[in-house]
Amino acid sequence: xxxxVHQLDDGAWLSVNDSREVNVSDLWWxxxxxxCDCEMADFLAEGFVExxxxxxxxxxxxxxxxxxxxxxxxxxxxxxxxxxxxDEGEFYAVDPTSVHVPERRRRLxxxxxx
Amino acid sequence: xxxxxxxxxDEVYGEEVRDHLFRFAEEGWSAIPDEEHDAWFERFKWWGxxxxxxxxESYFMMRVGTPNGRMTPEQxxxxxxxxxxxxxxxxxxxxxxxxxxxWTTRQSxxxxxxxxxxxxxxxxxxxxxxxxxxxxxxxxWRNIVGSPMAGRDADEHxxxxxxxxxxxxxxxxxxxxxxxxxxxxxxVTGDTRGSGxxxxxxxxxxxxxxxxxxxxxxxxxxxxxxxxxxxxxDIDVFVxxxxxxxxxxxxxxxxxxxxxxxxxxxxxxxxxxxxxxxEKLRRVLQEEYVDFELPSAGENLREGYTYNSGRSxxxxxxxxxxxxxxxxxxxxxxxxxxxxxxxxxxxLADLAEKYGSELVGLTQRQNIVVADIADEDLDEFLAEDxxxxxxxxxxxxxxxxxxxxxxxxCSLSIVETKNRMVRYARWLKNNxxxxxxxxxxxxxxxxxxxSCAQPQIADISLRGMKTRKDGEPVEAxxxxxxxxxxxxxxxxxxxxxxxxxxxxPGYIENLLGIYExxxxxxxxxxxFIARHTDDELNGLAEPEETSYEDPYLGNTKLTxxxxxxxxxxxxxxxxxxx
Ligand code: HEM
Ligand code: SF4
Ligand SMILES: [Zn+2]
Numbered sequence: 001x002x003x004x005v006h007q008l009d010d011g012a013w014l015s016v017n018d019s020r021e022v023n024v025s026d027l028w029w030x031x032x033x034x035x036c037d038c039e040m041a042d043f044l045a046e047g048f049v050e051x052x053x054x055x056x057x058x059x060x061x062x063x064x065x066x067x068x069x070x071x072x073x074x075x076x077x078x079x080x081x082x083x084x085x086x087d088e089g090e091f092y093a094v095d096p097t098s099v100h101v102p103e104r105r106r107r108l109x110x111x112x113x114x
Numbered sequence: 115x116x117x118x119x120x121x122x123x124d125e126v127y128g129e130e131v132r133d134h135l136f137r138f139a140e141e142g143w144s145a146i147p148d149e150e151h152d153a154w155f156e157r158f159k160w161w162g163x164x165x166x167x168x169x170x171e172s173y174f175m176m177r178v179g180t181p182n183g184r185m186t187p188e189q190x191x192x193x194x195x196x197x198x199x200x201x202x203x204x205x206x207x208x209x210x211x212x213x214x215x216x217w218t219t220r221q222s223x224x225x226x227x228x229x230x231x232x233x234x235x236x237x238x239x240x241x242x243x244x245x246x247x248x249x250x251x252x253x254x255w256r257n258i259v260g261s262p263m264a265g266r267d268a269d270e271h272x273x274x275x276x277x278x279x280x281x282x283x284x285x286x287x288x289x290x291x292x293x294x295x296x297x298x299x300x301x302v303t304g305d306t307r308g309s310g311x312x313x314x315x316x317x318x319x320x321x322x323x324x325x326x327x328x329x330x331x332x333x334x335x336x337x338x339x340x341x342x343x344x345x346x347x348d349i350d351v352f353v354x355x356x357x358x359x360x361x362x363x364x365x366x367x368x369x370x371x372x373x374x375x376x377x378x379x380x381x382x383x384x385x386x387x388x389x390x391x392x393e394k395l396r397r398v399l400q401e402e403y404v405d406f407e408l409p410s411a412g413e414n415l416r417e418g419y420t421y422n423s424g425r426s427x428x429x430x431x432x433x434x435x436x437x438x439x440x441x442x443x444x445x446x447x448x449x450x451x452x453x454x455x456x457x458x459x460x461x462l463a464d465l466a467e468k469y470g471s472e473l474v475g476l477t478q479r480q481n482i483v484v485a486d487i488a489d490e491d492l493d494e495f496l497a498e499d500x501x502x503x504x505x506x507x508x509x510x511x512x513x514x515x516x517x518x519x520x521x522x523x524c525s526l527s528i529v530e531t532k533n534r535m536v537r538y539a540r541w542l543k544n545n546x547x548x549x550x551x552x553x554x555x556x557x558x559x560x561x562x563x564x565s566c567a568q569p570q571i572a573d574i575s576l577r578g579m580k581t582r583k584d585g586e587p588v589e590a591x592x593x594x595x596x597x598x599x600x601x602x603x604x605x606x607x608x609x610x611x612x613x614x615x616x617x618x619p620g621y622i623e624n625l626l627g628i629y630e631x632x633x634x635x636x637x638x639x640x641x642f643i644a645r646h647t648d649d650e651l652n653g654l655a656e657p658e659e660t661s662y663e664d665p666y667l668g669n670t671k672l673t674x675x676x677x678x679x680x681x682x683x684x685x686x687x688x689x690x691x692x
Contacts, residue, residue, distance in 0.1 A: 006118045008152055010340070010378060010564070012526045018149040020168065025528040025562070025671060027580055027587045044580050046563065067581050067612050 003053050003083045007060075011047030014080055016058055016091040022080050024048065026096040027067065030078070033102050036071035040099065043067075049074050056082040058091065076102035120375050122153040123253070128292035131157045139230045143172045143689050160254065160292075162247025163233070166226065167525035169674025172689035173203065175523055176228045177250035178240065179257035181282045182264060182275070183221030183476030185245075187466035190474050192243045193223055194459030196236055201456070203227035204687045205678045207522070209533050213456040217449055217476045219516065219568055220299065222250060222257045226523050248286050253294045255285040255366065259315070261305040262475020262483050263444050268437040271321040271415060272328040274304035277355040281362055291366050295373030296381035298366060299337070302330070302358070307430040308419030311478055313345045313603045314338050314568065316383050317365055322352060324412030329354040331411045332361060334395060335387030338565035343605050344384040349392045349399070352412040364403030372398075416601045422479070422556065422571060423600025424640025429554045432475075432483050433513055434506050435492065443492055444485040447501065448508035450539060451517040451532045452480025461500055469495050478568075480516050511542040514556040518567035520578075521670040522677075527561030529578035529589040529615065530666035530676050535559045538619055541662045546623045549630035555639060556598070557622070559591075571597040573639050574622060575606035580669075581614055588667045589615045595625075595651055596643035607648050613657040616667055620658030628655055 008015050014022040030041040046064040053059070057079045065072035078100050081093040094100070116124075126134065135158060138145050146154050155165040163174045178193065185193070193215060202213045203226065216224040228236070240246055249255055261267060264275040281302065285291050291298075302319040303310030312318025312333055319330035330353050336346030353361050374380045387395060400408050420430025432446035447462075454462075466474055466484050473485040482504070487495050496506060505512070515538070518524070520531025538557070558572035569575040575594030580587050591613050594606030613621060633642045643651065670676040674686035 008118075009526055015152055018152055020152070020525075023168065023525070023671075025526075025578075025580065027582070042582065067579075070611060 005051045007048040017089045021091050022093050028096050029099045031099050036066040036069050038068050041066040078102045117378050131160050139233045159251035162250030164251050166523045169683050169686040174228045175226045178223040178247050179250040181258045182260045183262045187463045189243050191463035194456050197225050197456035200232045201225040208677050209536050210453050214453050217452040217480045219478050221259050221476045253296050254292050256299045259301045260303045260310040266438045268439050269306045272304035274302050277358050278302050294370050295375045307421040309421040318346045322412035322414045324352045335384040337384045343570050345603050347392050349396045350411045352409045368403050419600045424598035426638035431479050432477050443487045445506050446483040447504040448513050449481050450512050451535050509543050510555045511539045515539045516567050517559040520561035529561050530670040531561045541619050570605040579612050581612040583614050598640050609651040616664040617657035619662040620660040625655035
């Protein structure tokens with residue numbers, strides 16, 4: 001089974017295999033990032049802009065703002081969780097309160113659906 | 115590639131969703147396959163059912179669309195009874211108790227905790243009394259808004275009610291217009307106040323005169339959502355009540371055929387107007403969608419608009435006692451944040467009937483108006499106990515406060531909204547000296563950028579945010595100033611960002627102090643803000659902790675219900691019927 005991902009409610013939810021999994025409006029710590037000038041962005045996620053799968057990771061580019069400096073925009077790709085066994089389809093979300101590192105690369109295993 | 119939602123809509127959408135809804139009601143919540151939840155929830159919206167947020171699985175909010183917010187007292191009673199009998203959740207709300215109705219900013223009614231198995235009974239009861247949830251949410255003609263007192267308001271240019279009824283009958287349950295690229299919000303007003311707020315609707319008809327004939331000018335592409343607010347744009351067309359339905363249908367069809375179905379972010383007609391401009395829009399409308407020559411716009415009445423206009427001379431919000439054309443009176447009652455207990459709704463319906471009223475109406479300021487009170491009954495009506503709470507002469511902080519649904523039920527929300535607004539208003543009333551002469555002061559509080567409480571068009575605009583306080587994430591607001599409609603509509607400037615929710619009342623207190631000190635003679639709050647530059651407004655007043663206490667400062671989003679004793683997500687009730 002391929003992992004199906006999409007966003008719902010105007011980007012408020014990441015849905016994985018037709019189950020709502022990750023919601024916006026949490027604060028994420030982003031390290032090693034170009035989003036703003038802070039060493040660590042204290043990023044308020046406001047909406048999923050693009051979603052993709054790079055097995056086993058489910059990743060997204062997220063619109064929002066750094067509440068430390070006020071910079072707003074869209075992040076590079078951030079891992080939102082993983083589907084360890086695609087046949088089972090079980091999704092494990094990352095913990096938003098830990099530190100995340102956005103990546104710039106991008107070759108999607110499967111094109112993003114909107 | 116068409117969006118996921120468009121794919122679901124292609125399979126099943128519109129009227130036929132009802133059969134499925136009834137099947138699921140019969141078979142129970144668990145009959146909806148897990149992997150089809152999102153698809154069915156999207157489709158249910160067309161019939162006015164919106165699934166509540168995470169932690170409240172199997173419960174729905176239900177919206178009843180009442181054109182112009184109008185009901186008979188009997189219909190109002192039916193709504194109150196449905197709320198009483200079906201809209202009770204597992205836990206009480208500390209401000210509002212166990213069953214209540216929300217009067218919404220688009221003159222609709224919203225109830226919560228509705229379960230699928232009750233839907234057929236509720237629909238039957240609604241429909242037996244001429245009410246319906248049809249197209250209350252979803253991608254089609256939403257509830258038509260306008261003056262709740264059309265045909266009665268003595269300050270009226272033209273009675274728009276007959277044509278609004280015609281639109282409602284034509285475009286609800288109309289297969290040609292039931293699947294649009296996105297929501298389609300229509301306002302039609304013939305009053306002189308500007309109460310339709312056509313400026314923020316996809317399609318607006320506003321009072322105008324041309325060659326001595328009364329009718330409407332047409333505007334297209336307004337809306338507030340996301341961070342992309344637009345005022346509707348004048349497309350230079352005048353219509354009479356006779357030609358209005360054809361133009362409305364033409365524009366709806368134009369949107370159906372030309373709106374963006376690939377990207378829901380870009381789907382509202384406001385973006386098509388951005389892309390095409392008004393001239394092309396008018397040309398395509400003329401060439402492809404109507405079969406008569408469109409006359410150019412008439413003379414508008416904007417200069418006299420008083421509704422949400424920030425004027426110091428007149429308020430225009432229907433609250434209080436007003437003259438009707440037939441010599442009777444309508445009485446507008448303030449309902450703080452639009453939420454009214456079910457028993458109170460029933461009592462008000464009884465009162466209205468007792469006084470011979472044939473009409474009650476909801477306003478976009480979340481208030482309720484009772485029409486047809488005779489002069490000789492007026493004093494007695496005003497002395498009724500119920501009007502102590504729902505006052506025709508409310509304190510300005512109570513009168514002007516609006517709030518959206520928020521984290522209590524809404525999956526998009528960042529913060530708690532209605533209860534917090536109640537607490538703000540109460541604290542302001544008890545602690546802040548009103549600047550002399552301030553009779554109207556609008557605070558609009560929205561939980562996220564979707565802007566359901568119309569935050570950008572208020573004196574004080576509050577939009578849900580997060581910030582950190584002593585290292586911990588707390589609920590917060592971006593604060594905007596200077597928005598409003600009226601002759602020259604203006605969106606708020608966002609001047610204070612990420613203010614912790616417990617420092618907002620202190621900010622408002624400080625700002626009002628500065629206004630009182632520095633205003634010019636007779637200057638309204640909005641006028642005072644308008645003569646300052648962005649730079650001057652930034653930091654004009656300081657956010658501050660005060661005696662105000664905020665019980666919802668933590669992350670209400672992470673609870674299953676913010677007011678439950680055990681509000682932990684893991685304590686959520688299991689889905690209803692199984
Ligand atoms: C895609 C998500 C949503 C968007 C973009 C959105 C946007 C809006 C906007 C802009 C309005 C304001 C009035 C206007 O401009 O005329 C509105 C009205 C409203 N919204 Fe939302 N909203 C969304 C989802 C929700 C949800 C999830 C809820 C509650 C559970 C909700 C509750 C309301 C209510 C109660 C109103 C009052 C108006 C009515 O009767 O239609 N909205 N919405
Ligand atoms: S403004 Fe946001 S939080 Fe408030 S009801 Fe609308 S979608 Fe929900
Ligand atoms: Zn930063």
